[in-house]
Amino acid sequence: MVRGSSQRQLASGTEGVPALALTPIINLVLLLTAALLVAGSWVATSAVVVVAPRINSEASVAASAPASDQAPLHLTIVITDQGFYLATSGRVLSANLTDTAVVHGPTVPRRADGSYDFVELTAKLAVVKDAFPEESRVVISAEPEIGFGVVVQTMDAARHGGDRGELFADVVLSADVG
Amino acid sequence: MRQRRRPRPQLDSSVPLALTSLLDITAIVLICVLRFLVSTPLALPVAGVALPVATTGQPVTDATTIAITADHLIVNDRAVARIERGQVATSAKRDGADGYFITPLHAALVEAAAASRRLKHGFDGAVLIVADRNVPFRLLSEVLYTAGQAEFGRFEFAVVNTR
Numbered sequence: 001m002v003r004g005s006s007q008r009q010l011a012s013g014t015e016g017v018p019a020l021a022l023t024p025i026i027n028l029v030l031l032l033t034a035a036l037l038v039a040g041s042w043v044a045t046s047a048v049v050v051v052a053p054r055i056n057s058e059a060s061v062a063a064s065a066p067a068s069d070q071a072p073l074h075l076t077i078v079i080t081d082q083g084f085y086l087a088t089s090g091r092v093l094s095a096n097l098t099d100t101a102v103v104h105g106p107t108v109p110r111r112a113d114g115s116y117d118f119v120e121l122t123a124k125l126a127v128v129k130d131a132f133p134e135e136s137r138v139v140i141s142a143e144p145e146i147g148f149g150v151v152v153q154t155m156d157a158a159r160h161g162g163d164r165g166e167l168f169a170d171v172v173l174s175a176d177v178g
Numbered sequence: 179m180r181q182r183r184r185p186r187p188q189l190d191s192s193v194p195l196a197l198t199s200l201l202d203i204t205a206i207v208l209i210c211v212l213r214f215l216v217s218t219p220l221a222l223p224v225a226g227v228a229l230p231v232a233t234t235g236q237p238v239t240d241a242t243t244i245a246i247t248a249d250h251l252i253v254n255d256r257a258v259a260r261i262e263r264g265q266v267a268t269s270a271k272r273d274g275a276d277g278y279f280i281t282p283l284h285a286a287l288v289e290a291a292a293a294s295r296r297l298k299h300g301f302d303g304a305v306l307i308v309a310d311r312n313v314p315f316r317l318l319s320e321v322l323y324t325a326g327q328a329e330f331g332r333f334e335f336a337v338v339n340t341r
Contacts, residue, residue, distance in 0.1 A: 022197040022198070022201055023197065025201065026197060026200060026201050026204060029201070029204045029205060029208055030204055032208060033204065033207055033208045033211060036208075036211045036212065037211060045229065045238060045336055045337070045338060045339065046232070046235030046236060046237060046238060046336075046337060046339040047235055047236055047237070047238045047239065047306065047334035047335060047336055047337065048232055048234065048235050048236075048334070048335045048337050049236065049332065049333070049334050049335075050333050050335070079315075142315040143315065144314055144315055144316035144319075145314050145315070145316070146314065146315045147311055147312045147313065147314065147315070148230055148246075148309050148310065148311055148312070148313040148314075148315065148318055148335075149230035149231070149311030149312065151230075151315055151318070152230035152231075152232050152311070152335060152337055153230065153231070153232065155232070156232045156233055156234055159234055160233065160234055173318075173319075173322060173333075175278070175319045175323070
């Protein structure tokens with residue numbers, strides 16, 4: 001005689017205990033997982049850190065000065081609608097990175113297509129870094145209408161020189177030059 | 179002689195499907211997703227903000243957040259000032275149109291700093307700025323100046339990391 005399922009349950013001692021219905025729970029959990037995956041943004045976000053400019057005090061000037069015998073560099077990048085101006089200790093650098101009292105144009109002009117030349121900026125900063133290897137501070141300023149995206153890309157270009165490694169890691173933002 | 183076709187075995191409908199292991203895997207995946215969403219403050223970026231792009235950066239920390247959208251200045255999910263054509267209204271500035279001090283932003287940041295001091299062991303002065311890539315530098319300067327006046331001195335800019 002063939003035994004039915006109820007007879008098998010009797011034999012195994014599980015009479016009266018209903019089987020746990022897991023299928024709806026799995027459905028629910030799967031839907032919840034899918035909903036969270038869709039709702040979440042998987043863009044890799046991170047943070048770029050800058051410090052607030054300090055009021056000129058003896059302590060802050062001493063802290064920012066390099067430990068070597070070299071005079072402080074006071075490297076400044078000014079972003080304008082024409083391109084980047086580099087300046088050190090109040091003197092603007094020309095395109096060949098020589099000091100000039102008369103400004104003829106940006107140190108790194110914009111490209112012909114109107115985009116900012118961050119590669120050239122990094123190359124120029126690498127030359128400055130070679131001359132001042134102890135220096136790590138750069139002040140970045142911009143004209144009022146320059147977009148935040150350009151400012152961040154400039155910080156990016158000033159911090160890392162690709163294969164060259166770290167350039168000027170301590171970025172200080174200064175008020176606009178308008 | 180033609181070989182007889184072997185009949186396909188019939189599935190025994192009385193054998194229950196083993197779902198426990200599948201349920202375990204699904205639960206683990208769900209917990210991982212929830213943990214990622216909780217531990218990443220910027221998992222859900224501010225709507226209407228196109229973040230700037232950078233190749234460098236460090237993990238986003240849990241700090242007071244200032245969002246600069248096209249329409250509003252938002253501190254910790256609360257709109258504090260309106261923005262029109264890239265400028266804060268003159269009435270919201272203490273020193274007039276040319277001033278840098280944004281009064282409602284300062285009040286909200288002072289409040290946030292006080293709350294941070296109460297809830298955390300130490301106030302580190304960190305503020306996370308989530309700004310659209312087209313926000314003009316002048317507006318950003320005003321926000322930084324006002325945050326500095328509210329004792330925030332460490333600025334973190336949220337970016338999209340391309341590396």
